[in-house]
Amino acid sequence: MSAADHKWSSLALRWVRLLLLLALAGGLAYAVLSLPDQAIGLNDQVRSNMETSGVHNPVTAVLLNFRGYDTLLEMGVLLVALLGVWSLGAAAAHRRVGPGPVLSFLVDGLVPMMILMAGYLLWVGAAAPGGAFQAGSVLAAAGILLLLSSKRLPVRLMRWPLRFALVLGLGAFVAVGVTLLSVSGLFLQYPPGLAGGLILFIEAAATLSIGVTLAALFLGGRPEAGPRR
Amino acid sequence: MILQWGFDGMLAIALLLLAWRALRSPDLFTAIVLFIAFGLVMALAWVRLQAPDVALAEAAIGAGLTGALLLAALARLNDLDDNINDSHAVDAEKK
Amino acid sequence: MNTVFLYALVGVGLFTLGLYALIVHTHLLRKILAVNVMGSGVFLVLVALGGRTPGASPDPVPHAMVITGIVVAVSATALALALLLRVRAETGRTRLPEERLE
Numbered sequence: 001m002s003a004a005d006h007k008w009s010s011l012a013l014r015w016v017r018l019l020l021l022l023a024l025a026g027g028l029a030y031a032v033l034s035l036p037d038q039a040i041g042l043n044d045q046v047r048s049n050m051e052t053s054g055v056h057n058p059v060t061a062v063l064l065n066f067r068g069y070d071t072l073l074e075m076g077v078l079l080v081a082l083l084g085v086w087s088l089g090a091a092a093a094h095r096r097v098g099p100g101p102v103l104s105f106l107v108d109g110l111v112p113m114m115i116l117m118a119g120y121l122l123w124v125g126a127a128a129p130g131g132a133f134q135a136g137s138v139l140a141a142a143g144i145l146l147l148l149s150s151k152r153l154p155v156r157l158m159r160w161p162l163r164f165a166l167v168l169g170l171g172a173f174v175a176v177g178v179t180l181l182s183v184s185g186l187f188l189q190y191p192p193g194l195a196g197g198l199i200l201f202i203e204a205a206a207t208l209s210i211g212v213t214l215a216a217l218f219l220g221g222r223p224e225a226g227p228r229r
Numbered sequence: 230m231i232l233q234w235g236f237d238g239m240l241a242i243a244l245l246l247l248a249w250r251a252l253r254s255p256d257l258f259t260a261i262v263l264f265i266a267f268g269l270v271m272a273l274a275w276v277r278l279q280a281p282d283v284a285l286a287e288a289a290i291g292a293g294l295t296g297a298l299l300l301a302a303l304a305r306l307n308d309l310d311d312n313i314n315d316s317h318a319v320d321a322e323k324k
Numbered sequence: 325m326n327t328v329f330l331y332a333l334v335g336v337g338l339f340t341l342g343l344y345a346l347i348v349h350t351h352l353l354r355k356i357l358a359v360n361v362m363g364s365g366v367f368l369v370l371v372a373l374g375g376r377t378p379g380a381s382p383d384p385v386p387h388a389m390v391i392t393g394i395v396v397a398v399s400a401t402a403l404a405l406a407l408l409l410r411v412r413a414e415t416g417r418t419r420l421p422e423e424r425l426e
Contacts, residue, residue, distance in 0.1 A: 021343065022340075025337065032332045032369065035376075036376070040377060041376075041386075042385045043383040046385065059282045059384045059387045059391070060282075063388045067388060071392065074392050074395060077399060078395065081400065088407065130282070133290070133391055134285040134286055134289060137289035140294060144297055218297060218402075220302075220305075220406060241331065244334055245334060245338065245341070249341060251357065252342070252358055252361060257354075260354065261357070264357055267364075268364075271364055274334075278371050278372060278375050279375060280382065283367075286395070290394050291397070291398070294398050295360060295397075295398050298405055299357070299405070302405040302408060302409060
C-alpha cells in the first residue's frame with residue numbers, strides 16, 4: 001500500500017470507529033431512556049425484612065445479611081488479587097529516605113485519628129452510612145501513610161501475623177457460615193436474635209482484613225522476609 | 230426545582246469534562262490527578278443520588294486508593310526510565 | 325425525565341468515553357485509566373436506575389452491588405498495575421505495539 005492509501009484508510013478507519021462508538025452511545029442512551037419512570041425493584045422486600053436482619057442500615061443489611069454470599073466472594077476476590085500481585089515479584093527495594101517534617105507531623109497526627117475513624121465507621125455502619133468496606137479503606141489509607149513515611153513493621157511480623165490478618169476476614173465469614181451450617185443446616189442463615197452480633201463480628205474481621213489487603217496491594221509485591229538494616 | 234436541575238447539570242458536565250480531560254491529557258501525572266478529581270466529584274454525584282455508603286466507599290477507595298496506586302506505579306515507571314537514561318549517559322561518557 | 329435519568333445518561337457517556345480511550349491509546353497506564361472510567365460509568369447507571377423507586381428512599385440492592393464493584397475495581401487495578409510494571413521490566417516497553425494496516 002502506498003503512503004497516501006495508508007493515510008486515507010487510517011482516516012476512514014478513525015471515522016468508522018467514531019461512528020460506531022456514537023451508535024453504541026446512542027443505543028445505550030435509548031435503552032436507558034426507554035425504561036419506566038418508576039420501578040420498585042427490591043426496595044419493599046428489603047425494608048419489610050429489616051427487623052430480622054439485625055441492623056438498621058438497609059445497605060449493611062443487604063451487604064452482610066441478604067446478599068452475604070456476594071460479600072464473602074468479594075473478600076475472596078481481594079485475596080486472589082493480592083496473590084496475583086505477590087506472585088509477580090517482590091516489593092520494590094525499600095529506600096531508606098526518612099520522611100520530611102511535614103509528612104512526619106501528619107503521620108503522627110493523622111494515623112491515630114484514622115484508626116479511630118475506622119472504628120467509628122465500623123460501629124456506626126449498623127445504623128447509619130458506614131460499614132466494613134468504608135472502615136477498611138480508611139485503615140488502608142492509614143497503612144499507606146505509614147508506608148509512604150518509610151515506616152516498616154519488624155520483619156517477624158511480616159510472615160505469619162501478616163498472613164493471619166489477610167485471611168481473617170474471609171476466614172471469619174466462612175467460619176460463621178460453617179458453624180451455622182452445622183447448627184441449623186443452612187449456610188449463612190443468621191438466627192434473628194444473633195444476627196446483629198454476628199454481622200458486627202464479621203464486619204470487624206473484614207475491616208482488619210480489607211485494610212491490610214489494600215495496604216499490601218499498594219506495596220506492590222511480596223514483602224521482603226530478609227534482614228533489613 | 231431549577232436549583233436542583235442546575236446543580237445536577239453542573240455535576241454532570243463536571244463529570245464528563247473531568248473524564249475527558251483525564252483520558253486525553255498528554256501528561257500522565259496530570260491525567261492521574263484529574264482522575265482523582267473525577268473520583269471525588271463522583272462521590273458528590275453519589276450523595277445526590279442518595280447513596281451515602283457508596284459515596285464514602287468511592288471517596289476512600291475509588292478516588293483515594295486508586296489514585297495512590299496509580300501514582301505509585303507512575304513513580305516506579307519514571308524511576309525505571311531514569312535508570313535507563315542514567316545508564317545510557319554513563320555508556321555515552323565511556324565511549 | 326427527573327434527575328435520575330440525567331445521571332444514567334452521564335453514566336452511558338462515561339462508558340463510551342472510557343471505551344474510546346481504551347481503543348485509541350496504546351500506553352498501558354492510559355488503558356487502565358480508561359477501564360476505570362468505564363467502570364465508574366456502569367456504576368452510575370446502576371445506582372441511578374435504582375433511584376427510580378416511588379417512595380423517598382432508593383433501592384439499596386444496587387448500592388450494595390456498586391460498593392462491591394468499587395472494591396473489585398480497585399483490586400483489579402492493583403493487579404493490572406503490577407502486571408504493567410512486570411511487562412515494563414521484562415520487555416522494556418509500556419506501550420502496545422502499533423497496529424500496521426498491511
